[in-house]
Amino acid sequence: MKLHERKTIAIDMDGVMADVEPQLIKYYEQLYGITTTLEAINGLSHAEAFPLDAATKASLNLPGFFRTLPVMPGAVEAVKKLMEDYEVYIVSAATEFPLSLFEKLEWLQEYFPFIGWRNIVLCGDKSIIHTDYMIDDHCKNLDYCSGKAIMFNAHHNKHEHQHVRVHNWDEVLNLFETEKSAADLV
Amino acid sequence: MKLHERKTIAIDMDGVMADVEPQLIKYYEQLYGITTTLEAINGLSHAEAFPLDAATKASLNLPGFFRTLPVMPGAVEAVKKLMEDYEVYIVSAATEFPLSLFEKLEWLQEYFPFIGWRNIVLCGDKSIIHTDYMIDDHCKNLDYCSGKAIMFNAHHNKHEHQHVRVHNWDEVLNLFETEKSAADLV
Numbered sequence: 001m002k003l004h005e006r007k008t009i010a011i012d013m014d015g016v017m018a019d020v021e022p023q024l025i026k027y028y029e030q031l032y033g034i035t036t037t038l039e040a041i042n043g044l045s046h047a048e049a050f051p052l053d054a055a056t057k058a059s060l061n062l063p064g065f066f067r068t069l070p071v072m073p074g075a076v077e078a079v080k081k082l083m084e085d086y087e088v089y090i091v092s093a094a095t096e097f098p099l100s101l102f103e104k105l106e107w108l109q110e111y112f113p114f115i116g117w118r119n120i121v122l123c124g125d126k127s128i129i130h131t132d133y134m135i136d137d138h139c140k141n142l143d144y145c146s147g148k149a150i151m152f153n154a155h156h157n158k159h160e161h162q163h164v165r166v167h168n169w170d171e172v173l174n175l176f177e178t179e180k181s182a183a184d185l186v
Numbered sequence: 187m188k189l190h191e192r193k194t195i196a197i198d199m200d201g202v203m204a205d206v207e208p209q210l211i212k213y214y215e216q217l218y219g220i221t222t223t224l225e226a227i228n229g230l231s232h233a234e235a236f237p238l239d240a241a242t243k244a245s246l247n248l249p250g251f252f253r254t255l256p257v258m259p260g261a262v263e264a265v266k267k268l269m270e271d272y273e274v275y276i277v278s279a280a281t282e283f284p285l286s287l288f289e290k291l292e293w294l295q296e297y298f299p300f301i302g303w304r305n306i307v308l309c310g311d312k313s314i315i316h317t318d319y320m321i322d323d324h325c326k327n328l329d330y331c332s333g334k335a336i337m338f339n340a341h342h343n344k345h346e347h348q349h350v351r352v353h354n355w356d357e358v359l360n361l362f363e364t365e366k367s368a369a370d371l372v
Contacts, residue, residue: 008314089314095303101287117281118310125304128194128275130316130332146316 004087008131010121010145011079013092013104015137016152017112018069024050027059043158060097067103071111074169080114081173085180090115091129093141094122135172139163150175190273194317196307196331197265199278199290201323202338203298204255210236213245229344246283253289257297260355266300267359271366276301277315279327280308321358325349336361 014020021038024046029035032052041049053059060066082088090108094100101122108115121129126141134145135152139160142149150172151163166172200206207224210232215221218238227235239245246252268274276294280286287308294301307315312327320331321338325346328335336358337349352358 004313010314091314095291095306095308098288098291101291101308102284105281105284105287116310120281121307121309121314122281122287123307123309124302127190128196128277128307128315128317131314 006085006087007133008087008089008147009082009133009135010089010091010126010129010131010147012134012136012138012141012152013090013094013108014066014069015154016135017072017075017079017090018066018107019072020069021155023065023069024059027062027065028053031059031062038155042155045156049156057097061099063099064103066097066100067107069107072169076111078169078173079112082176083114085176086133087119088115089119089121089129089131091121091123091126091131091134093124093126095124135166192271192273193319194273194275194333195268195319195321196275196277196312196315196317196333198320198322198324198327198338199276199280199294200252200255201340202321203258203261203265203276204252204293205258206255207341209251209255210245213248213251214239217245217248224341228341231342235342243283247285249285250289252283252286253293255293258355262297264355264359265298268362269300271362272319273305274301275305275307275315275317277307277309277312277317277320279310279312281310321352 011017025036028050034052036049047054079088092104094104104122105120108120123129127144130146132147133150134142134147135150136142137152137154137157139157139162142151142163149163151157151160151165153165153167166175197203211222214236222235233240265274278290280290290308291306294306309315313330316332318333319336320328320333321336322328323338323340323343325343325348328337328349335349337343337346337351339351339353352361
């Protein structure tokens with residue numbers, strides 16, 4: 001049996017709804033005294049960009065890291081707009097960082113209070129998530145999604161070309177406008 | 187693309203891995219001074235069994251409720267056994283109760299330390315979870331699952347008959363033995 005009459009979208013948090021890269025740079029500097037820039041980490045994986053943090057992921061385990069992330073420009077309005085036509089689920093890889101769970105709920109409650117608890121999924125890998133669309137910045141999630149994969153641009157995914165790429169939330173909305181027009185033609 | 191070569195099972199926590207009914211009775215007594223029994227709540231929904239708690243679900247929002255749940259008899263050994271042949275995911279409706287998130291991870295770490303973070307999903311509704319099997323005690327989850335639904339017996343689901351019912355973890359293992367034999371014959 002199918003619950004949803006509307007098509008479903010899974011939307012990632014870090015790197016998509018939340019602007020995680022400036023925060024990683026800030027915490028890396030605080031923890032290790034090493035300053036880097038968005039330009040310097042362009043095209044690098046997390047481990048390559050932040051080598052001293054690669055083994056322990058200490059910065060991601062610090063209280064407050066996820067709670068104080070800035071919102072990605074345009075995300076609030078765009079998610080609200082998508083919810084008019086789609087069933088939107090927030091699907092965030094979070095169980096690797098136990099402290100992030102509560103912080104992510106609080107963060108959503110602050111910036112996206114119109115998203116209810118029923119539509120929030122905090123998980124490990126995303127391989128059993130089944131939606132019509134998935135917006136994410138990581139191939140490890142998009143490669144195995146059963147629906148249409150949409151890659152949100154990030155410095156770490158510059159060299160990945162197997163998925164449709166969007167650079168910002170305006171482009172997300174344009175893409176879904178096109179999807180809607182195509183569906184109307186059928 | 188499909189990630190798993192092995193078939194997948196989604197396993198619920200409360201009422202399946204964790205024995206939630208005695209805890210509900212204990213907290214109801216502490217909060218409202220009313221004593222009930224497993225026999226008395228047989229066939230009743232949560233709201234019918236614990237009417238004073240129905241609107242606020244206060245007991246489920248108390249710190250410690252989920253952290254101190256007893257393990258369902260036989261669950262540890264059975265889950266371990268299933269993991270030999272299947273990709274097992276723990277899928278728990280948890281985002282309604284923000285305090286439960288961290289407690290559920292800690293509880294799993296204590297009793298099921300062999301389950302990694304990649305295989306844990308804390309969600310709201312389970313409608314976008316896609317696995318070959320789902321073991322759960324609630325029709326609201328089983329009715330919409332895309333795989334084979336297995337209803338774990340509970341006092342609240344006594345009147346629901348649309349799914350295969352198991353009464354304990356021995357019966358779960360027997361059911362999967364039968365599935366395996368059937369698959370071997372194909």
